[in-house]
Amino acid sequence: MTRPEPAEAASRRPTRQRSALLAVLSDTDGFRSAQELHALLRARGDGVGLATVYRTLQALTDQGQVDVVRNADGEATYRRCSTAHHHHLMCRSCGRTVELADSPVERWAARVADQHGFADVQHQLEVFGTCAACAAAREPQR
Structure with a gap:
């Protein structure tokens, strides 16, 4: 050790x-x-x-x-x-964050790395958008 x-x-x-x-x-x-x-x-x-x-x-x-x-x-x-390795889906308005574990990104990254002969590959993915609550608050009142 x-x-x-x-x-x-x-x-x-x-x-x-x-x-x-x-x-x-x-x-x-x-x-x-x-x-x-x-x-x-x-x-x-x-x-x-x-x-x-x-x-x-x-x-x-x-x-x-x-x-x-x-x-x-x-x-x-x-x-x-x-948690362990994961990605985030984040609201640009309020900052609400959802952790995305075991996403298809893991398999895609491994496949692309293998296709190009890369090893010890790391990646980071953050997806930004607007959550449902913030989107609803932006809609004009009827």
Whole structure:
């Protein structure tokens, strides 16, 4: 068994900041930007710097504990990961997110990789649209 490198071990160490950020992520629905999470931490009285929030989010993302999705504006947003590898269907209006597991994308990606001789393929898919509730709210009243 190999031991983790010092930097990797440090990124897994349970710290007060990591615990506070995980608590905020657990209490928050939907995806939030690093700045929004930082503001939530400060509102709770947790003195965590924005740079620490970014570093911790990156470490948690690398460890598979946090999902990161770029919203329609290209900004990275985060949320506590609830399952293994999956994709997201996201509402552009309200941010409602549906996790899509075991989608046909998995089989397609494997097939395309095989056809072109690629190995160790990874992919990321986020689908943006308007949820039924937001679409209904936009319809003119009759």
